[in-house]
Amino acid sequence: MASLMRESHPLTLKVMRLSRPTLADTRTLPMDSSTAVLAQALREAEQNRPTASGQIFSDLQLSDAQLPLDAFPLSEALVLPRTFGTMFLGETFSAQMCICNESAFVVRDVAVNVVMQTATQQVPLLDNSAVQLAAGQPLNVQVAHEIKELGTHVLGCTITYLSAQGEHRTLQRSFRFQAANPLVVKTKVNHLARDVLLEVQVHNATHATLVLERLRFEPSSPFAAEDLNAPHGDTALLWGGSAGFMQPGDARQYLYRLRAPIASEEASVEQERAVQYATALGKLDILWRGAFGSVGRLQTSQLLRKSPGMFLIEVDKAEIDKAEIDETDSSVTLETPFCVRARVRNVSENTMTVLATVDANKHPLVMPCGPTRHDLGDLAVGEAREICLEFLPLAAGVQRFGAMVFVDSVSGYTRELGHLLEVFVA
């Protein structure tokens, strides 16, 4: 509560922040259910103090056999906010303002103008028309403002009025408070082929328990997002029960997979370029609740990544021939040749004449055992051609293989591919 009155003004201004009320704690005197002499007196004392008691009544005649009614942690009585508290980004600041005519005379043409001033803007909150206040009469108004910036906020109130002497006077007051950040959000981007795995960590930076009600990722074009946090899409496990509680200092981590909606082999060069060069991933929309349901909502700015870019010659698909792979564990057999089909595509802006060469020395544990040079001929813009490569695994375990070099004999452009695939050799 803020009170600022100067002796020279007949009007006073009081402001009270309207944060949520709370339920009173019970001040339960311990009683026993036995015939202890104390018990009856304590029960009677509790009856005289309904607002301090945890007793909850119904019209029904319910049995008290096993449920002592006196020890519930919270009573039924609401209590107004005890302090101004801390203001957080994403919450709504609302306040009750009372302008009271403390003089013995009528004050006319009382007009109230309220603004919220931040570091970057001034937002008008109230500008009511002039009223007349009799002696002792209050004028009650409410203002509300969604906190969208961190740092210092100043609630500026200007009251103009006509005094009993017919003089135009102005009463100006300001109330300063800080808006803090309730949640610290950190992200980490991982690339998985064409997809993006986005890790999000949310940390409760307040001194109170928050309840996360919703954390939603809104992807930017050209991505579509898959929420990997809810098993089988059951979000109750994420936000229900005590799972949504975040104690002060707690952190939660979430994972999203971002995919391009069109498979690479079906996408045009322009579409593929849009995916590979896209830097904006999307925004997080977070909704939480504080004590007694006070709502807070934040939306992050655009989450960015360093785009992987594109080569002019891409291998947009490479897979081991299905007939040669053990489907139970996707493995190939030691010292048994297998075939890989690779689809090579010209994603430049010109026609290319492409020669593909397998580097036999880079991965000696999985040797090429067929032709190592493949002439793909002329590839028009966006055109792709499939080649079949044979390899022989010489060691068990997870092995990388298929280092290749692609050369365009027209422009001299060369692309080196470190490895085509990884495979488990059983």
Added chain:
Amino acid sequence: MSSLLSGIRSLSPQSPIDTLRPTLNDVRLFVPTPLTDALDDLVHAHTPSDRPTPRRDAPTPDTFAGHTHSYDILNQYIVGSQWRALALASEASILETPATEERTLLKLWTYRVLALCSLGHYANAAREIRRLEVATTSAQVYKNGRSPTIVWPFELRVLRAQVAGLAIDDWPLCADRLSSLLRACRRQLACQTDVELNQQRTVRLLFMLASCAVRMRDAQLAVRVMDHLVTESPNDPRLLSAVARLHLQLGSIRQAELQFMRIEQLVPSDDKLARMNRALYAVASGKYEAARELFNSVAGDAIEDRVCAANNACVCDVYLGHPQRMLDALQKLMVAAPRAAGASEELVFNYCTGLDLQYDGQKLREEKARKMVDVAMWAGDGFNTASFKLQ
């Protein structure tokens, strides 16, 4: 003392060693009882000397010393919230009771500690409890040389646990002590001893543990404890209401809503409990107009019997932009129920918050002084004067 005599324990009650060993009725166990009445002091400080003020109880040790006081009288002090009188009377009774009457003494100590806690003298209560622990151990060891078997009354053990939190803010210690009591109750239940009594004690202790967890700001622990109770009594609407309120307070609105919906299936829709629940849910949803109507429907015309509902309707008036209406309605409630409402710390706090909003300067001081006088007429000892919000 000569080394020839060391190790020889004297059994004579007149032995010098005995004077060092405290008994359960030992005067050294007591901390001087603070007898000031903060409310009375406040009334005299803020009321002009020419205005009459209520005459409040001013017990003195001399009134009680030298007598034992019956349980009936002690219980009357409890009902009347005369905690200073209770503290003095129980002290006097303890000093007059022979040391051999251990059960009686421990009952009287329960009254004594209860009085100190109700007066807010938690540090004194903690000190006296600690001294009593030493005296209990000492008394039993002296008696037969074995480990103590004197069992404190359940209420006294619970007070010992609560005082740890209230005196030094050590809520984890409070939770530890309550858990220890809980284990003892469960052992009794396993042996089928006093089954109904121990079941009720278990439930009561779990509620206190939940309360402890709330104070420790461990929301998950509080909810887990309450959920455990719900598992055992899934169809008691009062328990479900208590759990739902906890969820509301913590901000878990969806969980509160689920509990409220379960309750709606267990009680008629116009049941007082169902309407209170809906009203509280409306407050948590920011729908103060609907909440106010529901609270008023519960309070009805008999506001003195439904103090909580009437108070809550008044609180909604502030959020609806009508603080003066809140003040008028609260004042009416406090007049209608001067003890239950007029001397309620929560209502006085709400009322003084409204005064702070509507008034200033001399007018504010006068209104608060008036309220102090009203409260002083009905409030017992230990009234928390911080409710008047005097900076």
